[in-house]
Amino acid sequence: MNDQQIETRVGIEGVYGPYEAKLNPSKLWNGWVSPRFTLDTVRQLAKDTQEIAERDGFDCLETVHVIEGRADSPNSVHVIDGGTDSKGNPRQVIVHVRWPLMDESAERAVNIFGVRPGVHVEPTEPSGEGEPRAVVLCVDWPLWRGEDNGADQVTDVVEPDGEGRYMIGAWKWVWRIAWWWCACGQDNDWHVTDCESCDLTRDAQPQKSA
Numbered sequence: 001m002n003d004q005q006i007e008t009r010v011g012i013e014g015v016y017g018p019y020e021a022k023l024n025p026s027k028l029w030n031g032w033v034s035p036r037f038t039l040d041t042v043r044q045l046a047k048d049t050q051e052i053a054e055r056d057g058f059d060c061l062e063t064v065h066v067i068e069g070r071a072d073s074p075n076s077v078h079v080i081d082g083g084t085d086s087k088g089n090p091r092q093v094i095v096h097v098r099w100p101l102m103d104e105s106a107e108r109a110v111n112i113f114g115v116r117p118g119v120h121v122e123p124t125e126p127s128g129e130g131e132p133r134a135v136v137l138c139v140d141w142p143l144w145r146g147e148d149n150g151a152d153q154v155t156d157v158v159e160p161d162g163e164g165r166y167m168i169g170a171w172k173w174v175w176r177i178a179w180w181w182c183a184c185g186q187d188n189d190w191h192v193t194d195c196e197s198c199d200l201t202r203d204a205q206p207q208k209s210a
């Protein structure tokens with residue numbers, strides 16, 4: 001199996017990016033790539049998804065969330081708000097994290113619950129002084145079907161891979177490799193550093209005067 005990974009940049013046209021990522025350009029889903037991001041990039045992507053959801057509504061996209069904690073923290077409880085459902089009830093995903101289990105797997109450490117309308121859940125922050133740990137979640141709000149089968153079914157806990165990278169939107173989001181325009185008019189994939197139709201390189205483009 002060809003697992004040729006490259007470092008490049010990806011984006012979703014008109015919505016997200018570009019972000020630095022690693023991916024296998026020959027592994028495509030309907031023509032889209034499946035990028036792997038560092039935790040820092042996931043933090044930026046999470047911020048961007050949440051900003052768009054606040055602006056355009058939670059019915060049009062998945063949001064990404066990073067919950068920061070410590071390996072020795074006591075259990076913590078987090079509330080992720082996702083606007084309202086079709087009846088006007090608030091949609092909330094309750095995330096319960098048992099931090100000491102994070103070193104085994106996020107799947108073991110994290111439990112997802114829904115909450116009935118009118119019930120208030122009080123969040124508790126992580127504490128502790130041990131190694132930093134992070135829980136990465138994707139919430140697919142457009143799939144929400146009600147408080148009983150909403151939260152758990154629309155939330156994915158994303159485990160890091162062996163390199164500590166996270167696949168977000170793999171085989172689902174329409175990620176494509178970002179490109180750069182050469183002064184000669186050729187567009188090149190971001191990781192192609194020598195223009196495919198002239199002698200210029202990505203880093204040695206003539207500067208346009210303003």
Ligand SMILES: [Zn+2]
Nearest residue numbers: 182184195198
């Ligand atoms: Zn060129």
